[in-house]
Amino acid sequence: MERKVAIIDVAQTKYGVRPDVHLPELAFEPVEEILKKTGLKFTEDGTGIDATVICCDDYWDGRTISGVFGTDVAGGHLRHEERLEADGTLGVFYAMLEILAGHSDVVLVVSYCKESHTEPRLVENMCVEPIFLRSIGLDFLSAAALQANAYMTKYGITAEQCAKVVIKNRGNAKLNPYAQSAAKLTVEDVLRSDMLASPIRAMDSKPVSDGACAVILAVEDKAIKFTDKPVWIKGIADCYDLHYPGDRQLAECQSLVTASQKAYKMAGITKPVEEIDVVELCETFSYQELLWSEGLGLCAPGEGGKLIESGMTEIGGKIPVNPSGGMISGNPVIVGGMTRVVEGVLQLRGEAGAHQVDGARIALIQGSHGICGQHQCVIILANDQGGR
Amino acid sequence: METKKTPEDYLKVEVPTDIPYRYSTGPYLGKFFIELRDNGKIYSVKCPSCEFVFTPPRIVCPRCHIRLQQWPNWQESGPKGTILTFSVVKAPFHDPLTGRLRKVPYAAAGIKLDNGGVLEHFLDEKDEAKIKIGMRVEAVLKPREQRRGNIQDILFFRIISS
Amino acid sequence: MPNRVAIVGIGQTHHAGHRYDVSFEEMLNEAVRAALKDAQLSIKDICATITSNMDPFEGRGCSDTIAVAEIGAYLKAGVKPQTGGTSGATIFSVAWTYVASGLFDIVLVVGGEKQEEVGGDSQMAIITAVDELILRPFYTGALGGLAMLGSKYIAETGCPEEIAALARVIMAENALGNPYAHIRRKITIEDVLKSPMLIYPVRLLHMSPQSNGATALVLASEEKAKKITDKPVWIKDVVTVHHSGFIRYLSGLSPDPSSHEVAAKRLFQRNGITKPMEEIDIFEMYDPCIWEQIIWMEDFLFLERGTAPKLIERGVTRRDGAFPISPSGGVVSANDIGATGLTRFAEAALQIRKDAGDHQVTKEVNLALVSGWGAANWTILGLLSKSIT
Numbered sequence A: 001m002e003r004k005v006a007i008i009d010v011a012q013t014k015y016g017v018r019p020d021v022h023l024p025e026l027a028f029e030p031v032e033e034i035l036k037k038t039g040l041k042f043t044e045d046g047t048g049i050d051a052t053v054i055c056c057d058d059y060w061d062g063r064t065i066s067g068v069f070g071t072d073v074a075g076g077h078l079r080h081e082e083r084l085e086a087d088g089t090l091g092v093f094y095a096m097l098e099i100l101a102g103h104s105d106v107v108l109v110v111s112y113c114k115e116s117h118t119e120p121r122l123v124e125n126m127c128v129e130p131i132f133l134r135s136i137g138l139d140f141l142s143a144a145a146l147q148a149n150a151y152m153t154k155y156g157i158t159a160e161q162c163a164k165v166v167i168k169n170r171g172n173a174k175l176n177p178y179a180q181s182a183a184k185l186t187v188e189d190v191l192r193s194d195m196l197a198s199p200i201r202a203m204d205s206k207p208v209s210d211g212a213c214a215v216i217l218a219v220e221d222k223a224i225k226f227t228d229k230p231v232w233i234k235g236i237a238d239c240y241d242l243h244y245p246g247d248r249q250l251a252e253c254q255s256l257v258t259a260s261q262k263a264y265k266m267a268g269i270t271k272p273v274e275e276i277d278v279v280e281l282c283e284t285f286s287y288q289e290l291l292w293s294e295g296l297g298l299c300a301p302g303e304g305g306k307l308i309e310s311g312m313t314e315i316g317g318k319i320p321v322n323p324s325g326g327m328i329s330g331n332p333v334i335v336g337g338m339t340r341v342v343e344g345v346l347q348l349r350g351e352a353g354a355h356q357v358d359g360a361r362i363a364l365i366q367g368s369h370g371i372c373g374q375h376q377c378v379i380i381l382a383n384d385q386g387g388r
Numbered sequence B: 001m002e003t004k005k006t007p008e009d010y011l012k013v014e015v016p017t018d019i020p021y022r023y024s025t026g027p028y029l030g031k032f033f034i035e036l037r038d039n040g041k042i043y044s045v046k047c048p049s050c051e052f053v054f055t056p057p058r059i060v061c062p063r064c065h066i067r068l069q070q071w072p073n074w075q076e077s078g079p080k081g082t083i084l085t086f087s088v089v090k091a092p093f094h095d096p097l098t099g100r101l102r103k104v105p106y107a108a109a110g111i112k113l114d115n116g117g118v119l120e121h122f123l124d125e126k127d128e129a130k131i132k133i134g135m136r137v138e139a140v141l142k143p144r145e146q147r148r149g150n151i152q153d154i155l156f157f158r159i160i161s162s
Numbered sequence C: 001m002p003n004r005v006a007i008v009g010i011g012q013t014h015h016a017g018h019r020y021d022v023s024f025e026e027m028l029n030e031a032v033r034a035a036l037k038d039a040q041l042s043i044k045d046i047c048a049t050i051t052s053n054m055d056p057f058e059g060r061g062c063s064d065t066i067a068v069a070e071i072g073a074y075l076k077a078g079v080k081p082q083t084g085g086t087s088g089a090t091i092f093s094v095a096w097t098y099v100a101s102g103l104f105d106i107v108l109v110v111g112g113e114k115q116e117e118v119g120g121d122s123q124m125a126i127i128t129a130v131d132e133l134i135l136r137p138f139y140t141g142a143l144g145g146l147a148m149l150g151s152k153y154i155a156e157t158g159c160p161e162e163i164a165a166l167a168r169v170i171m172a173e174n175a176l177g178n179p180y181a182h183i184r185r186k187i188t189i190e191d192v193l194k195s196p197m198l199i200y201p202v203r204l205l206h207m208s209p210q211s212n213g214a215t216a217l218v219l220a221s222e223e224k225a226k227k228i229t230d231k232p233v234w235i236k237d238v239v240t241v242h243h244s245g246f247i248r249y250l251s252g253l254s255p256d257p258s259s260h261e262v263a264a265k266r267l268f269q270r271n272g273i274t275k276p277m278e279e280i281d282i283f284e285m286y287d288p289c290i291w292e293q294i295i296w297m298e299d300f301l302f303l304e305r306g307t308a309p310k311l312i313e314r315g316v317t318r319r320d321g322a323f324p325i326s327p328s329g330g331v332v333s334a335n336d337i338g339a340t341g342l343t344r345f346a347e348a349a350l351q352i353r354k355d356a357g358d359h360q361v362t363k364e365v366n367l368a369l370v371s372g373w374g375a376a377n378w379t380i381l382g383l384l385s386k387s388i389t
Helices: A021-039 A068-073 A088-100 A120-126 A141-154 A159-175 A187-192 A220-227 A254-267 A286-296 A304-310 A338-347 B024-039 C024-039 C084-100 C124-127 C143-157 C161-175 C187-195 C222-228 C258-269 C290-300 C308-313 C337-353
Strands: A006-012 A049-056 A080-084 A106-114 A195-197 A210-219 A231-240 A278-280 A362-369 A374-380 B042-046 B075-077 B081-091 B104-113 B118-123 B136-143 B154-161 C005-012 C048-052 C077-079 C106-114 C197-199 C211-221 C233-241 C283-284 C367-374 C378-385
Touching: A006 A021, A006 A220, A006 A338, A021 A068, A021 A080, A021 A106, A021 B024, A021 C143, A049 A088, A068 A080, A068 A106, A080 A088, A080 C084, A080 C233, A088 A210, A088 A338, A088 A362, A088 C077, A088 C084, A106 A159, A106 A338, A120 A141, A120 A374, A141 A159, A141 A286, A141 C308, A159 A187, A159 A286, A159 C367, A195 B075, A210 A220, A210 A231, A210 A338, A231 A254, A231 A338, A231 C077, A254 A362, A254 A374, A278 A338, A286 A304, A286 C378, A304 B042, A338 A362, A338 C187, A362 B081, A362 C143, B024 B042, B075 C308, B075 C337, B081 B118, B081 B154, B081 C143, B081 C197, C005 C024, C005 C084, C005 C222, C005 C337, C024 C211, C048 C084, C084 C106, C084 C211, C084 C337, C084 C367, C084 C378, C106 C337, C124 C337, C124 C367, C143 C290, C161 C187, C161 C290, C161 C308, C211 C337, C233 C258, C258 C290, C258 C378, C283 C337, C290 C308, C290 C367, C337 C378
Parallel strands: A049 A080, A049 A106, A278 A362, B118 B154, C048 C077, C048 C106, C283 C367
Antiparallel strands: A006 A210, A006 A231, A106 A210, A231 A374, A362 A374, B042 B075, B081 B104, B081 B136, B104 B118, B136 B154, C005 C211, C005 C233, C106 C211, C233 C378, C367 C378
8 A cells, every 4th residue: 555544543422322412412522532632623725624524324223315414523614525235344344444545634433323213123124125135023133143153053153152252341341441341240131131142141132222432543654643642454354155045054144354465465463363452243143243353364163152261352362252242241333343443542652541452553354234244344453662 | 110119118217205204303404493483583603713694504614614502692584684685486395395386486595694604594575576685574474373493483574664 | 647537337226217116226226237237347347346326215324224235235345425316526536546546346336216215205305415504494405506506607698598597408418318317308498488487586397306326337447447348438527615604605605615615626736637628528417407517617617707598509419419418318317316426427438438339429429528526516627538648
C-alpha cells in the first residue's frame, strides 16, 4: 500500500440499556469525546476531518435512512459523509479506502445502535430472506443455534467449552469500565440458565445492548502529526458467505477463512498465534468465539474447544482473546465490530487499563454482519513497535 | 399467442410486518414535550455560535458541531408565528401512525415561531386560495387533560390575520 | 497520482410498473448479467460487489446478505451503503473509491428497487424516513418537502405551471426513445396541466412513478479498463454532500445554501470548471419531481434564481438542444429508487459511448454531469468523461 493509514484516536460509550437518550444523542457521545480528545474540527481545507462514515441500520433504528440521525451529530451537514448499513468494521474499511484513494486524508467513523428500543429478534427476522426463511421464524438466534449444533456435533465441542468462553469474557468485563455486564461465573451458572434455542442458553447469548463508538483514521503524514501513538492498519479484508443456512457448511466459516487469509497476506503475517499479541472478535453467542478462532487460524478446524481449555486465550495467555469482555458482555450489533477496533487500538496504545495485554504490538480484529456471521471482516492493527 | 398475465396469475407471499419501537426522547425532546404537556409552552434553543434557533431543541448544532444548552437555557417561543411555506395535501395517503388513509384535504405548514425556530405542523385552513406565505398564525393546543407529551399536543395552528 | 477508474460495463432491467414475475433478488441478477455481458466479463472477474436498495420497499434488512448469490457476492468483498434515494448514486461513488484505492481492480455495482413489494402505497415506506417524534404526522412521504420547495419557488419567481408542464413533456419525448424507461407514452402540455393535484403545486404527472427495476455497472482500474473495452467511460470526479435533517432545506426552511450548490461549487472548483453549461455537454439529473428540475438547474449550474424557465422555454434542455438534461427521460420517467441514482450514471455513460440509441443526444458528448439525490437533500454530483485526462 502506497499510502499508510493509521487510527489516531478512539472513543466509545459505556454499553448498556439507555432509555435516557434519543438515538442521535447516543451517537453524539463518542463524537463529542473524540473531537475533544483530538482537538480536530470538521474542515474543508485539509487541516481537520475531511469526511465522515456512519454505520447504522434502518430496521434497528426504527427509521428509514437512519443515517440522518448521524448526519447532524457527526459533521455531515453540507459535508462529505457516507453511510453504510453494515458492521462497524466495514466502516473502518471504507474510511481506509477513502484515504488510499486519495479522496480524503482524515476520516471520522461513527457507529451507533439502540437495540433496547425495539424487539431485536423481530428486527433480525427482517434480515433473513422473506419468502422461505422469514415465515419459519428464523432470526439470528435460531440461525446461530443451527450453526452451533452443526459445529458442536461435527467436532465434539461441548456445552462446557462454550460456557468457558462466557466465564472468561464476562470475567474480563470486570476489568473494562465500558463493559455492560461483568460477572464472575461458573460453568454451572451457564449450564443452568434457560435454554433459548438448543444448544444456546440465555447465558451463551449476548444481552440487549445500546451504544456507540467513534474512531478517526488518518493518512501517514497527518497521523504522526495528530498523535504520537498511531495505530496502523496493516491488513484488512472482508468476505461474504452464502445466505441460506442450508447452502452453507455451517460447521465451518468459509467467509472468515477467506477474509483472514487475505488480511494476513496483506499484513505479512504467516503464523498468527506467534505474531499476534491480542485478539478482539465478535461472539454474539459463546460458540462463535470457538468457531471464529478456527476461522482466524488461531487453531486448527475443530480445535476451538481445546483452545479455550488450554488457557492460551486468557489475559496473560499466549493469545488473549477478548480481554475487553467481548460482545457477549454486551455490545449492540452494527457497533460490535467497531468496539473491537476501539479495544484493539486501546491495547496497542497501552491505554486498556486493567485489561491491558502487556506489550501488545499487533492486534487481530474480527467483526461480522448477517446471520451466522455471513459477512466477515478482519483487520490487523499494529503500533509503531509492531511495524508501521 | 401468450395471454397477458395479470397480477393474480403470479404466486405471491404476504408477510405482515409489525415491529414495535419505543423511542426515547432524551433530555432535549423529552423536556420539550413535558413543557408542552404540563405548561402548554413551546421552547427553542439558540446555538451560541451561529445563532440558528432550533424548535424543538436538539443536542447539537449541525453547522457548528457544538453541544447545545439544556433546559433551562431555552427560549420560550410562540404561540404565535408566521407561515414560511405550506402545502395542501389532496391525495389520500396512508397515515403512518394509524395505517389508515388520511382524511384529505389537509394543510401542513412550516411556521416561524415568534422568538423561536421553525416548526412544521397542521393549519386549520384547508383551502390553498385562503393561505398565503407570510400570514400570522397561533398554536391551538389540546386541553391539558388530553395532552400526552407528544407533538400532537398542538392540534394545529390557526390563521389569525392576513 | 490518483488511480483512474472507468465504467466498462452497463446493464439495466426495464424499469417497469410491475415485475411480479421475479423476486427482488432475481431482478438484481438480471441487471448484473446485463452489465457483465456488456463488459464481456464473467462474475469470476469481479472482486467486490457494492449494492443498495431502500430497505422498507422490499421489507428486507441486510439485503446485501440476502441477495448474495444473485449479485455474485459469494466469497467476494463488498458492502451495502444506504442513503435513501441517493443510494444509487452513493454506491457509484463508493465503488469508484473501492477501485481508486488500488485494492480492488474490477468492481460490480448494482442498485435496484421493487417498490411494489411494500403493501399499501410506497409513500408509506418513504415516510418512515421522516423524524418520528416531530415531523411524521405532517408528512406525506417525499412529496411534502418537494411540494413546499415548489410553492416557495413559485412565490419567489412567479414561474408559471406551463414551464413545469413543458419540462415534463420534454422528459416524455426523451423516454419514448429509451426502451428501458418506465413511463413511455406521449404526454402533452394539456395532459400535465389537467393531471390531478396531489399536493400543491405538485400534480400527478409532475412526480416520478413508482418503478421496479435494477441497474448495474462494472467499474475497472485504468490498467484493466484499457484491456476490457475500447470505449471506457472515465470517472473524472464525484463529490458527496449530505445535509442535516434538523435544518430542513426540503420544505424551503433552510438559511444555508443547498447541498446542491455546495456540491456544484466543490466539484467545479476541483475540476477547473467555471461555466458549467458551456464546458459540460449533458446533465443526467436526479429530479424526483419536475419542479425540482427547474429549481435545481439553477442551483447546480450557478444560474440566477428564476432564469431556468426561459432556458427550458427556448429548448436548451432538449435532446437536440445546447445543454440536454436527462436525455434518458429522467427520474419522472422511471424511479426505482435504489437504481435511480445509478441509472443516471449509466445513462450518461451510454451517451458518452454513443450507445444511447434512439435517445442519443444530437451533440458530441465528451463531459457529462450526473447528480444523485435523496434523504434530507443529500447530493452526489459526478463528472464522467470520454477522455482519460
